Amino acid sequence: MSNHKILTIDNLSLQEFDSEAELIPLLTPEDEEEMNNEELPVSLPILPLRNTVLFPGVVIPISAGRDKSIKLINDANAGGKIIGVVSQINEEDEDPSKDDIHKIGTVARILRVLKMPDGNVTVILQGKKRFEIDEVVSEEPYMTASIKEVSEERPDENDSEFTAILDSVKELAIQIIKESPNIPSEATFAIKNIESQSFLINFVSSNMNLSVKEKQGLLSINGLKERALETLRYMNVELQKLELKNDIQSKVRFDLDQQQREYFLHQQMKTIQEELGGVSQEEEMDEMGQKAKTKKWDEKTQKHFEKELSKMRRMNPQSPDFGIQRNYLELFLELPWGEYSKDKFDLKHAQKVLDKDHFGLDEVKKRMIEHLAVLKLRNDMKSPIICLTGPPGVGKTSIGRSVAEALGREYVRISLGGLRDEAEIRGHRKTYIGAMPGRIIQSLKKAGTSNPVFILDEIDKLSSGNSGDPSSALLEVLDPEQNNAFYDNFLEMGYDLSKVMFIATSNNMAAIQPALRDRMEVIKMSGYTIEEKVEIAKRHLFPKQLEAHGLTSKDLTIGKKQLEKIVEGYTRESGVRNLETKIAQVIRNAAKAVAMEEEYNKKVTDEDIVKVLGVPRLERDKYENNDVAGVVTGLAWTSVGGDILFIESLISEGKGALTITGNLGNVMKESATIALEYIKANAKKLGLAIELFQKYNIHLHVPEGATPKDGPSAGIAMLTSLVSLLTQKKVKKSLAMTGEITLRGKVLPVGGIKEKILAAKRAGIKEIILCHENKSDIDEIKEEYLEGLTFHYVKEMSEVLAIALTDQNVKNAKTLK
Numbered sequence: 001m002s003n004h005k006i007l008t009i010d011n012l013s014l015q016e017f018d019s020e021a022e023l024i025p026l027l028t029p030e031d032e033e034e035m036n037n038e039e040l041p042v043s044l045p046i047l048p049l050r051n052t053v054l055f056p057g058v059v060i061p062i063s064a065g066r067d068k069s070i071k072l073i074n075d076a077n078a079g080g081k082i083i084g085v086v087s088q089i090n091e092e093d094e095d096p097s098k099d100d101i102h103k104i105g106t107v108a109r110i111l112r113v114l115k116m117p118d119g120n121v122t123v124i125l126q127g128k129k130r131f132e133i134d135e136v137v138s139e140e141p142y143m144t145a146s147i148k149e150v151s152e153e154r155p156d157e158n159d160s161e162f163t164a165i166l167d168s169v170k171e172l173a174i175q176i177i178k179e180s181p182n183i184p185s186e187a188t189f190a191i192k193n194i195e196s197q198s199f200l201i202n203f204v205s206s207n208m209n210l211s212v213k214e215k216q217g218l219l220s221i222n223g224l225k226e227r228a229l230e231t232l233r234y235m236n237v238e239l240q241k242l243e244l245k246n247d248i249q250s251k252v253r254f255d256l257d258q259q260q261r262e263y264f265l266h267q268q269m270k271t272i273q274e275e276l277g278g279v280s281q282e283e284e285m286d287e288m289g290q291k292a293k294t295k296k297w298d299e300k301t302q303k304h305f306e307k308e309l310s311k312m313r314r315m316n317p318q319s320p321d322f323g324i325q326r327n328y329l330e331l332f333l334e335l336p337w338g339e340y341s342k343d344k345f346d347l348k349h350a351q352k353v354l355d356k357d358h359f360g361l362d363e364v365k366k367r368m369i370e371h372l373a374v375l376k377l378r379n380d381m382k383s384p385i386i387c388l389t390g391p392p393g394v395g396k397t398s399i400g401r402s403v404a405e406a407l408g409r410e411y412v413r414i415s416l417g418g419l420r421d422e423a424e425i426r427g428h429r430k431t432y433i434g435a436m437p438g439r440i441i442q443s444l445k446k447a448g449t450s451n452p453v454f455i456l457d458e459i460d461k462l463s464s465g466n467s468g469d470p471s472s473a474l475l476e477v478l479d480p481e482q483n484n485a486f487y488d489n490f491l492e493m494g495y496d497l498s499k500v501m502f503i504a505t506s507n508n509m510a511a512i513q514p515a516l517r518d519r520m521e522v523i524k525m526s527g528y529t530i531e532e533k534v535e536i537a538k539r540h541l542f543p544k545q546l547e548a549h550g551l552t553s554k555d556l557t558i559g560k561k562q563l564e565k566i567v568e569g570y571t572r573e574s575g576v577r578n579l580e581t582k583i584a585q586v587i588r589n590a591a592k593a594v595a596m597e598e599e600y601n602k603k604v605t606d607e608d609i610v611k612v613l614g615v616p617r618l619e620r621d622k623y624e625n626n627d628v629a630g631v632v633t634g635l636a637w638t639s640v641g642g643d644i645l646f647i648e649s650l651i652s653e654g655k656g657a658l659t660i661t662g663n664l665g666n667v668m669k670e671s672a673t674i675a676l677e678y679i680k681a682n683a684k685k686l687g688l689a690i691e692l693f694q695k696y697n698i699h700l701h702v703p704e705g706a707t708p709k710d711g712p713s714a715g716i717a718m719l720t721s722l723v724s725l726l727t728q729k730k731v732k733k734s735l736a737m738t739g740e741i742t743l744r745g746k747v748l749p750v751g752g753i754k755e756k757i758l759a760a761k762r763a764g765i766k767e768i769i770l771c772h773e774n775k776s777d778i779d780e781i782k783e784e785y786l787e788g789l790t791f792h793y794v795k796e797m798s799e800v801l802a803i804a805l806t807d808q809n810v811k812n813a814k815t816l817k
């Protein structure tokens with residue numbers, strides 16, 4: 001309903017009159033009766049209304065500005081005060097003709113006329129009866145028309161349906177007033193007091209928020225009951241609209257209240273923080289903005305940061321997202337972007353640093369220096385990724401550190417061992433709870449420069465789990481074509497890794513995912529000899545550990561012999577990691593004595609070693625003897641270096657069955673079968689009676705459970721073992737062998753030669769049989785490693801037997817028939 005001022009006809013006065021307001025004089029049934037009985041004149045001046053419809057009984061103020069209307073009002077006011085009021089079809093019409101007005105209107109009585117200062121006239125009209133224009137008789141000076149009354153069809157006095165409709169109209173009207181904030185509650189009172197049925201309907205129709213067309217529609221309905229029903233329908237719609245509006249408003253108001261509350265609390269919190277002298281969140285964000293200006297970002301990154309910072313400003317500081325956003329932006333600020341340390345490309349200096357930190361490892365150092373030389377010459381800093389591969393504790397990781405030092409770059413390291421989640425490399429998306437960047441980005445943050453030496457330790461131990469394959473993320477890291485825009489999920493941006501020098505380390509090349517392996521340049525590192533270990537211990541490990549324990553060489557020294565004792569008696573490894581811990585143990589013992597001011601030997605003695613480390617461990621990989629038939633020393637390669645293994649065989653009466661034990665892999669079992677078949681086929685040549693193979697069972701065993709035993713390299717050792725068993729002849733003393741065999745009697749080359757040779761030397765082997773094709777491997781090994789070893793290069797299995805077997809019978813030789 002529109003704005004109202006409630007007045008009754010009695011207290012209607014000009015002072016209270018407001019042209020905007022509608023006036024509500026209440027019509028009593030008696031007034032109505034009187035009104036209905038009034039005779040209508042035959043013709044009337046017609047006042048067209050632009051934007052409203054006058055209903056019988058209702059009083060409304062009309063503001064007239066058009067000359068014709070003003071004249072009409074003045075004339076009528078001076079005369080009989082009765083005029084005809086109709087609505088215009090189009091409210092824009094300035095001078096409507098007879099066709100531009102509705103034909104049904106209301107006869108009105110002029111109650112008051114008021115001349116306004118602007119020349120307009122306001123007239124208060126009360127509707128009387130409806131009429132229909134019969135014919136417009138003139139249009140000047142204003143429209144005049146002959147009219148006829150339109151009869152009102154009233155329902156029966158006892159029509160209970162009609163009474164119910166009227167009750168509903170009243171009820172709804174009251175509800176609408178309640179829901180409308182603009183209608184004063186006194187209106188309810190007015191509605192309740194309306195007694196006349198038709199006035200109630202007209203009053204409500206007049207005051208409802210309807211268009212002129214809709215109101216005119218209502219006025220044109222002759223039946224009072226139908227008009228009441230139609231009014232009710234409009235009222236229903238209006239009420240629903242109002243309820244909906246109020247509902248929405250209350251929701252909106254709630255949100256606003258909530259926001260205001262939070263804003264208010266934030267302001268308070270800010271004040272408290274400032275009072276306490278802390279940095280307010282605002283200040284913190286301003287600082288971030290300032291810091292961002294000092295960063296060497298490209299435009300895209302700059303924009304991204306600004307966008308994210310303004311997002312943070314809009315966030316509630318108490319929400320968890322705020323914390324994540326803060327971490328995010330801090331990461332941006334802390335990460336080095338295009339900040340490079342200057343490389344020291346003095347290769348002589350680099351060589352010095354590498355030599356200072358590591359004994360031996362000449363080949364590796366040489367390759368590293370070559371690598372740096374290429375870097376220097378190309379100067380684009382893009383370099384192939386190096387993978388150092390070899391047994392544990394041979395200095396792979398520490399060589400990486402030395403390279404960093406030599407180049408003057410920062411050094412970071414991540415261990416990939418057991419890593420199975422791609423997110424570890426690439427980070428979690430920000431939406432995750434506890435989201436973090438991946439290890440690569442975290443390490444770069446730690447490094448503080450964009451070109452550190454980055455060690456990817458144990459790249460062969462990467463495993464693929466349920467949540468993506470970390471190796472595929474690493475592929476991107478290690479691909480020089482792609483890694484200039486490495487995408488981290490948390491960072492949500494590409495980061496340039498192309499200037500990072502990656503060095504991967506691995507124990508077992510074969511375990512690296514092939515695609516990863518292809519991207520790297522592999523440098524193999526093998527184990528150390530005893531002499532080398534002693535040197536390393538003397539030059540590096542001992543002084544290093546002394547320092548770590550707060551002692552100097554004045555407090556403790558150690559001789560070569562004692563170091564050798566530790567190496568031989570207490571460690572069994574390719575590298576020097578265990579050796580280092582044993583040395584640390586010895587030094588700790590002295591440190592304790594120094595601290596407690598006890599007596600101790602300033603030069604470590606053999607007794608000290610036994611006291612601290614216990615009785616030397618039984619060295620199992622020492623060559624034993626050749627007293628027993630069928631015992632041959634083989635050489636094995638494992639991921640922790642080389643090892644020797646013994647192949648044993650035994651003969652017993654039976655039906656020619658071959659039993660193989662020792663937890664052997666398929667390839668080894670096949671080698672055993674091949675060896676036996678070869679012997680059978682060549683029995684005559686070997687001086688063996690063919691019947692032997694039907695009369696005896698043969699059992700072949702490879703002890704030493706810790707060594708993984710698969711691979712073809714024990715082929716010739718098995719062959720020798722079986723021939724020694726069947727002939728009961730001794731195998732040559734201090735001899736070891738490795739090589740694959742074929743049914744045709746050929747010997748094929750095998751891998752891991754350097755490790756095997758070192759293991760053999762450690763074990764006290766003097767002679768080694770190898771395939772002639774393995775000679776090139778031996779040529780690559782430094783002379784000093786080979787000292788004291790004799791090599792026999794063979795092509796055929798018969799040559800192996802000729803070298804390995806002696807004419808002497810073994811102790812307690814059996815006679816086989």
Ligand SMILES: Nc1ncnc2c1ncn2[C@@H]1O[C@H](COP(=O)(O)OP(=O)(O)OP(=O)(O)O)[C@@H](O)[C@H]1O
Binds near residue numbers: 391
């Ligand atoms: N040639 C060497 N000269 C001096 N010290 C060495 C040498 N080789 C190894 N070391 C020392 O031995 C220790 C173990 O080396 P490091 O941790 O680099 O081994 P690694 O090959 O990376 O082993 P892993 O495969 O288990 O990671 C280090 O303290 C290292 O300095």
